[in-house]
Amino acid sequence: MTRRLVVVGNGMAPGRVLETLFEAGGSDVDVTIFNAEPRVNYDRIMLSPVLSGEKTYEDIVIHDDAWYREHGVTLHKGRKVVHIDRKAKRVVADDGTTAEYDTLLLATGSGPIVIPIPGHTLPGVLTYRDLDDVEAMLAAAKTGNRAVVIGGGLLGLEAAAGLQRQGMTVTVLHLMPTLMERQLDPAAGYLLQNAIEARGIQVVTRANTHAITGEDRVTGVRLDDGTEIPADIVVMAVGIRPSIDLAKTAGIETNRGILVDDAMRTSDPDVLAVGECVEHRGVCYGLVAPLYEMARTIGRNLLGGDAEYRGSVTSTKLKVTGFDLFSAGDFADAKDRQEIVLRDAARGVYKRLVLKNDRIIGVVLYGDTGDGSWFFQLLKDATDISEMRDTLIFGQGYAGGAPLDPTAAVAALSDDAEICGCNGVCKSKIVGTITAKGLSSLDGVRAHTKASSSCGSCTGLVEKLLTLTLGDTYNPNAVQPMCGCTDLGHDDVRRLIVAKALKSIPQLMQELEWKTSCGCAKCRPALNYYLIATWPGEYEDDSQSRFINERVHANIQRDGTYSVVPRMWGGVTTPQELRAIADVANKFAIPTVKVTGGQRIDLLGVKKEDLVPVWADLNAAGLVSGHAYAKGLRTVKTCVGTDWCRFGTQDSTGLGVKLEKLMWGSWTPHKVKMAVSGCPRNCAEATCKDFGVVCVDSGYELHFAGAAGMHVKGTEVLCTVATEDEAIEYCMALIQLYREQGRYLERVYKWADRVGLDTVRQQIVGDAQRRHALHERFLHSQRFAQSDPWAERVAGKDAHEFAPIAAISFQEAAE
Amino acid sequence: MTAPLQLRWVDVGSIADIPRRGARQIVTPNGPIAVFRTHDDMVFAIDDRCPHKGGPLSQGIVHGSAVTCPLHNWVIDLQTGAAQGADEGCARTRPVRTEEDRVLLGLAVAAEQAA
Numbered sequence: 049m050t051r052r053l054v055v056v057g058n059g060m061a062p063g064r065v066l067e068t069l070f071e072a073g074g075s076d077v078d079v080t081i082f083n084a085e086p087r088v089n090y091d092r093i094m095l096s097p098v099l100s101g102e103k104t105y106e107d108i109v110i111h112d113d114a115w116y117r118e119h120g121v122t123l124h125k126g127r128k129v130v131h132i133d134r135k136a137k138r139v140v141a142d143d144g145t146t147a148e149y150d151t152l153l154l155a156t157g158s159g160p161i162v163i164p165i166p167g168h169t170l171p172g173v174l175t176y177r178d179l180d181d182v183e184a185m186l187a188a189a190k191t192g193n194r195a196v197v198i199g200g201g202l203l204g205l206e207a208a209a210g211l212q213r214q215g216m217t218v219t220v221l222h223l224m225p226t227l228m229e230r231q232l233d234p235a236a237g238y239l240l241q242n243a244i245e246a247r248g249i250q251v252v253t254r255a256n257t258h259a260i261t262g263e264d265r266v267t268g269v270r271l272d273d274g275t276e277i278p279a280d281i282v283v284m285a286v287g288i289r290p291s292i293d294l295a296k297t298a299g300i301e302t303n304r305g306i307l308v309d310d311a312m313r314t315s316d317p318d319v320l321a322v323g324e325c326v327e328h329r330g331v332c333y334g335l336v337a338p339l340y341e342m343a344r345t346i347g348r349n350l351l352g353g354d355a356e357y358r359g360s361v362t363s364t365k366l367k368v369t370g371f372d373l374f375s376a377g378d379f380a381d382a383k384d385r386q387e388i389v390l391r392d393a394a395r396g397v398y399k400r401l402v403l404k405n406d407r408i409i410g411v412v413l414y415g416d417t418g419d420g421s422w423f424f425q426l427l428k429d430a431t432d433i434s435e436m437r438d439t440l441i442f443g444q445g446y447a448g449g450a451p452l453d454p455t456a457a458v459a460a461l462s463d464d465a466e467i468c469g470c471n472g473v474c475k476s477k478i479v480g481t482i483t484a485k486g487l488s489s490l491d492g493v494r495a496h497t498k499a500s501s502s503c504g505s506c507t508g509l510v511e512k513l514l515t516l517t518l519g520d521t522y523n524p525n526a527v528q529p530m531c532g533c534t535d536l537g538h539d540d541v542r543r544l545i546v547a548k549a550l551k552s553i554p555q556l557m558q559e560l561e562w563k564t565s566c567g568c569a570k571c572r573p574a575l576n577y578y579l580i581a582t583w584p585g586e587y588e589d590d591s592q593s594r595f596i597n598e599r600v601h602a603n604i605q606r607d608g609t610y611s612v613v614p615r616m617w618g619g620v621t622t623p624q625e626l627r628a629i630a631d632v633a634n635k636f637a638i639p640t641v642k643v644t645g646g647q648r649i650d651l652l653g654v655k656k657e658d659l660v661p662v663w664a665d666l667n668a669a670g671l672v673s674g675h676a677y678a679k680g681l682r683t684v685k686t687c688v689g690t691d692w693c694r695f696g697t698q699d700s701t702g703l704g705v706k707l708e709k710l711m712w713g714s715w716t717p718h719k720v721k722m723a724v725s726g727c728p729r730n731c732a733e734a735t736c737k738d739f740g741v742v743c744v745d746s747g748y749e750l751h752f753a754g755a756a757g758m759h760v761k762g763t764e765v766l767c768t769v770a771t772e773d774e775a776i777e778y779c780m781a782l783i784q785l786y787r788e789q790g791r792y793l794e795r796v797y798k799w800a801d802r803v804g805l806d807t808v809r810q811q812i813v814g815d816a817q818r819r820h821a822l823h824e825r826f827l828h829s830q831r832f833a834q835s836d837p838w839a840e841r842v843a844g845k846d847a848h849e850f851a852p853i854a855a856i857s858f859q860e861a862a863e
Numbered sequence: 864m865t866a867p868l869q870l871r872w873v874d875v876g877s878i879a880d881i882p883r884r885g886a887r888q889i890v891t892p893n894g895p896i897a898v899f900r901t902h903d904d905m906v907f908a909i910d911d912r913c914p915h916k917g918g919p920l921s922q923g924i925v926h927g928s929a930v931t932c933p934l935h936n937w938v939i940d941l942q943t944g945a946a947q948g949a950d951e952g953c954a955r956t957r958p959v960r961t962e963e964d965r966v967l968l969g970l971a972v973a974a975e976q977a978a
Contacts, residue, residue, distance in 0.1 A: 225883065234903075380905045380928070381903070383929075383943060384942075564926070565903075569924040572924060595924065596923070596933040600922075608922075852887065852890045853889055853898065856891040858892070860891065860892070861971050
């Protein structure tokens with residue numbers, strides 16, 4: 049039995065310990081509390097509403113002075129325990145106050161992590177842990193007007209919202225690609241970022257803070273990429289660290305936190321610990337629910353009980369007015385798990401349940417969290433949900449109810465109900481046109497009524513109308529979906545990227561209701577291409593969504609080595625270049641050197657770790673990447689033309705070099721090979737290329753849509769032009785049209801077949817205005833594409849791609 | 864007599880060294896091991912050899928908790944090492960765990976070496 053209990057720290061956890069203790073009849077225990085803060089016990093969770101001005105300190109006090117008096121508790125405010133004498137069972141505070149104990153309860157909590165970047169000690173750099181911090185922020189908000197919050201987790205976002213409510217202009221810097229990545233999956237993180245930005249708080253993800261600037265107080269923050277953001281205050285909210293120094297100095301076992309067993313005993317059986325300072329079964333908690341569970345265990349055991357704490361499943365809610373967000377459990381993908389996802393992009397609702405063996409193991413709710421507690425209860429109880437699975441995602445209100453016929457709701461709509469808001473098309477118009485014209489597909493409805501042809505958000509409704517009108521004869525899968533992650537075809541995705549201004553892969557997957565959390569090896573490279581082709585200069589390439597060849601700018605070979613092909617403009621080289629290639633082949637013992645079909649030299653069998661040094665040597669001789677690995681311009685083959693050939697009609701070599709210099713670096717749906725022949729004898733084989741030029745006496749015959757791959761296909765004639773400049777403009781315009789219309793991995797000839805050769809001719813040859821515009825757009829996109837990827841990597845970009853993360857030297861024992 | 868085997872946990876780097884939805888290679892005398900990091904920061908380790916033709920899985924595209932081999936597009940489950948879909952075969956999975964931001968790989972050693 050405990051006669052004298054001494055508590056170090058007066059946060060929420062020890063407060064709950066005492067409540068449990070007194071409720072259980074422990075009123076004759078003699079309790080002494082030391083609190084380093086000069087206050088009574090208050091609700092730390094409610095600091096954010098105090099910061100935002102929605103509550104005051106008085107509102108959030110849990111136990112006032114009267115409560116301590118009533119229970120005979122001695123509270124030493126503003127006195128910090130500095131020493132524990134475990135032999136004498138006594139603690140000593142910084143002002144010399146001592147207290148003896150039978151049982152000591154450590155509740156030292158946690159402290160904020162301060163990143164030791166330059167400038168972190170400047171006045172104006174604050175943390176966000178206690179009421180002092182809040183008061184400092186409130187004072188700063190009165191005088192300054194710009195705040196930077198470092199950390200886009202729970203605390204950081206609450207701090208940002210509060211500071212904004214106080215009238216400051218706030219920027220949140222977050223190291224990771226999406227906000228609150230510990231609690232939210234990327235889709236919900238993206239929705240949250242949208243909502244926060246819509247409130248006027250600027251969010252910068254992937255932001256690595258380099259330094260806090262200022263002479264005698266904070267004036268701003270500088271990021272690794274050189275961006276400077278002015279600030280009057282900087283709040284660091286990057287995480288917490290258990291406060292364990294007192295316990296550690298006293299010789300109590302600690303790791304990340306103070307180690308405790310299931311009875312919350314430390315390595316000294318007379319010393320207990322509770323709250324954020326504790327490490328229990330390898331876990332440190334920073335949320336209130338587990339702390340309360342620990343506290344109840346201790347409260348019971350102080351009177352001789354044998355309660356055990358076995359760890360907690362936690363849930364998270366963001367406490368910012370206007371944001372509804374809930375998450376709990378484990379929501380990672382895995383093979384033995386299934387997901388139920390509900391997305392309502394227009395309303396900003398996202399719900400995801402992760403199931404395993406018919407039980408909920410993870411919940412993420414955004415926008416509508418009304419059922420959070422119900423899902424969380426099912427999760428904690430491991431309730432078998434197989435009976436209610438069909439309606440589970442709709443929440444408790446539907447539990448057990450019969451699932452609705454999906455077309456019933458559409459059938460119930462009145463004839464004049466508007467289906468397509470963009471084009472003002474009502475239900476009777478669509479149904480009537482389907483019947484009158486004998487339509488059987490979504491495209492047919494789009495062509496004849498315009499419904500669902502703009503933003504596409506009513507596509508589901510139109511499809512239901514087709515099902516309703518045609519019954520089983522309607523086959524909604526007539527459009528080939530991109531992959532198993534979506535029902536949308538390539539063209540729909542491309543159209544929606546433009547219509548909805550989608551500018552990142554997570555945004556696109558959210559808005560277009562992707563069925564998987566991060567796509568697959570089919571859709572990701574396609575989406576990356578569509579975004580880069582649609583938003584040149586704006587979209588940031590996602591290298592993790594590229595095939596290995598485009599990621600490391602070399603071609604992987606069957607044995608895992610790579611081949612390296614330097615560019616030789618128009619197939620022309622020099623003795624210096626050949627010498628450099630020979631030197632590189634010798635120096636790096638490259639086993640095979642071969643001439644390719646595209647008039648280049650291929651170095652085969654280069655080890656991955658040699659790629660960068662090989663490129664460095666080639667760069668030094670003026671050689672750059674030949675993009676032999678790219679869905680992009682590969683080569684422009686030429687013959688020698690009028691320079692040397694007695695049959696030559698034009699400078700084919702010169703034109704080939706010009707074309708290659710203008711067009712290299714551009715990303716296209718599939719590889720693009722070109723050639724320029726100096727006369728109709730066609731030595732450069734221009735008539736089996738994606739784009740080819742055959743020079744004739746009167747000018748240049750332009751060809752397109754040929755291939756010599758799995759299918760050999762001769763080119764089609766586009767037109768004949770008189771000048772070299774025209775040949776170049778037509779070429780760029782055609783490639784740009786292909787870039788805008790081609791489906792990923794669709795060669796030029798397949799694209800031209802699909803849209804029609806005459807359509808292509810009409811747009812390039814027949815419509816000069818359109819050709820000029822395409823030409824302009826191509827030139828614009830080239831401004832961002834023409835940077836030698838080899839030189840970038842020699843300079844250090846993506847260094848992680850080219851070296852192992854670790855080398856292990858010892859031999860593993862045989863099994 | 865064979866000594867009993869036991870796992871030795873080797874620190875191979877920080878989780879930040881592995882790109883999200885990406886992988887890195889660990890070089891060992893017994894052949895390379897690929898260590899993966901998924902979009903939600905799960906970490907897996909598998910022998911860096913596709914069960915099909917030995918392709919380096921560490922160079923594939925990581926999606927969900929699977930990787931697509933760069934050579935012939937086999938999809939390998941990162942948890943089990945098994946090929947998905949119609950393909951049959953299994954890559955050897957390796958014990959791996961994270962501690963704070965460190966990635967620890969478990970390697971079999973004779974018990975007396977383990978400390």
